[in-house]
Amino acid sequence: MKKAVAKAALDYIEPGTVVGVGTGSTANHFIDFLATMKGKIEGTVASSVASAERLKKHGIQVYDLNAVGELSVYVDGADESSHHLHLIKGGGGALTREKIVAAASKTFVCIADESKLVDVLGKFPLPVEVIPMARSYVGRELVKLGGRPELRDGFVTDNGNVILDVHNLQILNPVELEQKLNNIVGVVTNGLFARRPADVLLLGTPAGVKTLK
Ligand code: 5RP
Numbered sequence: 001m002k003k004a005v006a007k008a009a010l011d012y013i014e015p016g017t018v019v020g021v022g023t024g025s026t027a028n029h030f031i032d033f034l035a036t037m038k039g040k041i042e043g044t045v046a047s048s049v050a051s052a053e054r055l056k057k058h059g060i061q062v063y064d065l066n067a068v069g070e071l072s073v074y075v076d077g078a079d080e081s082s083h084h085l086h087l088i089k090g091g092g093g094a095l096t097r098e099k100i101v102a103a104a105s106k107t108f109v110c111i112a113d114e115s116k117l118v119d120v121l122g123k124f125p126l127p128v129e130v131i132p133m134a135r136s137y138v139g140r141e142l143v144k145l146g147g148r149p150e151l152r153d154g155f156v157t158d159n160g161n162v163i164l165d166v167h168n169l170q171i172l173n174p175v176e177l178e179q180k181l182n183n184i185v186g187v188v189t190n191g192l193f194a195r196r197p198a199d200v201l202l203l204g205t206p207a208g209v210k211t212l213k
Helices: 002-012 025-040 049-057 095-103 132-144 174-182
Strands: 018-021 043-046 071-076 107-115 127-131 148-151 162-167 188-189 200-204 210-213
Touching: 002 018, 002 071, 002 200, 002 210, 018 025, 018 095, 025 049, 025 071, 025 107, 043 049, 043 210, 071 095, 095 107, 095 127, 095 188, 127 132, 132 148, 132 162, 162 188, 174 188
Parallel strands: 018 043, 018 071, 071 107, 107 200
Antiparallel strands: 127 162, 127 188, 148 162, 200 210
16 A cells, blocks of 8 residues: 555656655655656655665665755655644654655645544654753653653664654644644654645555545
8 A cells, every 4th residue: 555655646746846755664665666757857855864865776866955946746654644634754753854845845745554544643652853952851841741752762863863752642733732842942843744734645545545635
């Protein structure tokens, strides 16, 4: 199902443009499919070092985001999606760069298997990227909000920070919570993609790829 949605995302690629590329196993399938049409695109911007390396292995040009203008499309997976296409992302720890590339893109195409579609976000622990010296302080603030933060052991992000995975959140107002969490000093960003949700969700089901908008 992950492969099927990754392939379906090729339909959203505009020839001659720079494509934003996400991170994770579904995004990896997308990278492999993108390689089949690498001659038709200008290049890519990657949301992680891992994705940049996979793209380069395929001989696909990877640009620094600062070297290009607005991206036509960003294709990435998710850990959870609501029916409003609000997402939880960051299971792979790349949430900050993912959020930056999503923000810089005209269209965000999310690719996921149907297990990721939920009625209420929050069963998947919400990743929060934190400046290392603020880890304990941010943890206490997250507890005040009703969460149970857990340090992702031994993990350092591409930006040199740590991740707190926050359990026990029932996220009824993702737009508000996203902003609230980003206002905690020491938080770099959090894995809620609600203020800039996906524009299209390609959902893999046993019956084929469903498109939600
Ligand atoms: C990485 C992400 C991924 O998109 C998310 O974890 C989904 O991964 P997968 O495609 O492997 O299920 O946000 O930071």
